[in-house]
Amino acid sequence: MFQLFRYRIPSKYTKEFQDTYGYINVKQVTILATLVLFIAFGVRLTSIFYQHEFVSMPNLIHYNQLNWIQLSGSVTFILISGYALKSAHWTTTGRNLLVLVFCLFLLTTSFTVSYLFSLFNPKNTLTIFLTGVVAVSVFFALEFKQIIIISIYIVLLFIAAMVIPDISNQQKLLNVIMSGVLAFFMYACSRYSYYFKAEQFVKVKQLEEKNAEVLLLNHQKSEILGFVAHDLRNPLNNIEALTRIVLEDNPDFGSTEMQLILSSTRQAKSIIDDLLEIAQHNKTPFQLQTTNMIAFMNNICNNWQRNLNNERKIIFHAPPQELVAAVNPSKLTRVIDNLIGNSLKFSKSETPINIDVSKSDQSCLISITDFGIGIPLSLQQMLFDPFSKAGRPGLKGEKSIGLGLHISKQIIEQHGGSLTVNSRENEGTTFQITLPFIAA
Incomplete structure (x- = not known):
């Protein structure tokens, strides 16, 4: 008192x-x-x-x-x-x-x-x-x-x-x-x-x-992360290049070990790309361009189908009319590739991946559905957090550090859209992207 x-x-x-x-x-x-x-x-x-x-x-x-x-x-x-x-x-x-x-x-x-x-x-x-x-x-x-x-x-x-x-x-x-x-x-x-x-x-x-x-420390953390990730790229590129040279000059010399080195190098470069994406978030200009979403998604599906050599089936559905949206093609491609990659990792090889493009009110909807192991409800709440426990190995042991979905959500939100998930264990998962579209 x-x-x-x-x-x-x-x-x-x-x-x-x-x-x-x-x-x-x-x-x-x-x-x-x-x-x-x-x-x-x-x-x-x-x-x-x-x-x-x-x-x-x-x-x-x-x-x-x-x-x-x-x-x-x-x-x-x-x-x-x-x-x-x-x-x-x-x-x-x-x-x-x-x-x-x-x-x-x-x-x-x-x-x-x-x-x-x-x-x-x-x-x-x-x-x-x-x-x-x-x-x-x-x-x-x-x-x-x-x-x-x-x-x-x-x-x-x-x-x-x-x-x-x-x-x-x-x-x-x-x-x-x-x-x-x-x-x-x-x-x-x-x-x-x-x-x-x-x-x-x-x-x-x-x-x-x-x-x-906190903002200052976060900024400093992002800068340090960017510097470290950038400096790691050069030695990894050298390792990858030297491994390819050895394989080309001596195809029979330790090919299994060399392929393992190549695979590990690619995985490390992928992780570095994710770290750089987080470090550079909101720092680089985000350029949008008018894009035919049906043709855009069809091209991505065809590329994946060719790379899979018919080992997996990707089924693409789209309406007959044209859907146009303002997007950053390279950034959105990264999101779609990440979602398709996740669907492949967490579903069996005999099940297809369904990709649907549709229209809803003033939005373009992109749905990517697998029929795999699904995501437990407890993990769904932290699915889009960076480095979260939701990052888990795939069915074939593929590793994940839990950054892909976090980056994907950031990119979609920069487009003015949203990224949501609907999943049931042992039944499958659907990721849905909602983007503002331009009526044709």
């Missing part, structure tokens, strides 16, 4: 907090001044329509004067605060002074209303004044000096209010005690409000700093 009274915002955030809440406090002045204006104007209109009832009200002259003070004062504060919000010449000190003066104005007018209602004995009716006290405490983040000044001002208001009425010393003592209670109440509520606003501000700033650190 006492921490609220001793609380000081950490020094590194003090200036920014004061600047930020100095501006917010001025906005609150505009809002509350507008509210006071509407209330005062409403009272003025009511007095016009119900003039006879108001004539018999005690202290009518004082109410009338107070109403004009509220109208003129609220308009003045609306104009000044509006200028302070727009002007770059207003300093934080100037804004704080404006807020302090408005708080004193609000407390004075609300106290005067209570004072008149109570027939010049302020301790009798404090409802309106308490409304002003709560408004100042809750709506503004007041600095320590400001709230001390306001608390002292409350005590002085009560002391000044005892000059006019003829009340006993006992009543005067009770008024002084009441002023002290209200001043402390004002101070406690204001510090409570200040504490939570400051704490929230500090936490947000600390979170922003952490996010900036």
Whole structure:
């Protein structure tokens, strides 16, 4: 509890907090001044329509004067605060002074209303004044000096209010005690409000700093990853080239071992390509071009069918009408190749791979379906995460580091589309790509 009274915002955030809440406090002045204006104007209109009832009200002259003070004062504060919000010449000190003066104005007018209602004995009716006290405490983040000044001002208001009425010393003592209670109440509520606003501000700033650190580390990680992957390419290319030369010059010399070296080299280069794709994500320009999706997909299917030498069957379905979409052909080819490769890895050789291109509303749909082992529900939730546990060996032991689907999803999202999966264990898997299309 006492921490609220001793609380000081950490020094590194003090200036920014004061600047930020100095501006917010001025906005609150505009809002509350507008509210006071509407209330005062409403009272003025009511007095016009119900003039006879108001004539018999005690202290009518004082109410009338107070109403004009509220109208003129609220308009003045609306104009000044509006200028302070727009002007770059207003300093934080100037804004704080404006807020302090408005708080004193609000407390004075609300106290005067209570004072008149109570027939010049302020301790009798404090409802309106308490409304002003709560408004100042809750709506503004007041600095320590400001709230001390306001608390002292409350005590002085009560002391000044005892000059006019003829009340006993006992009543005067009770008024002084009441002023002290209200001043402390004002101070406690204001510090409570200040504490939570400051704490929230500090936490947000600390979170922003952490996010900036994470972004920097992520950027550095991507750069290091890109450098390492790029430097690994050259020795792997040399190994692959030398292995091919040895095989060409001596076909019978360790052909099994040489083929294994070639296969391992290709796999390592594929992993490096995946790492480079992640490292360069969103760094290189993403060029799109208008593409006939049916012809595009048909060409990919034919290439796969030729490379498979009829060992597997790829069945392609497409509508007769042309479907045109804006895509990056090389990037999208990589996605399709990855999805077809996965379908081949996780299904038996006697089962076909179905590839369908269709139209749905304003989208081009590409579905790649296998009838393999499927994906457990527990793995589907992390399927598109990088290096996730969903990366598992194929039916023939093909290795995976779990980057292909993550990269594929990124590429499709860069196209403004989506990549989803629907799978059941031991029944098969369907990956569906949704791309915005251009009507032919």
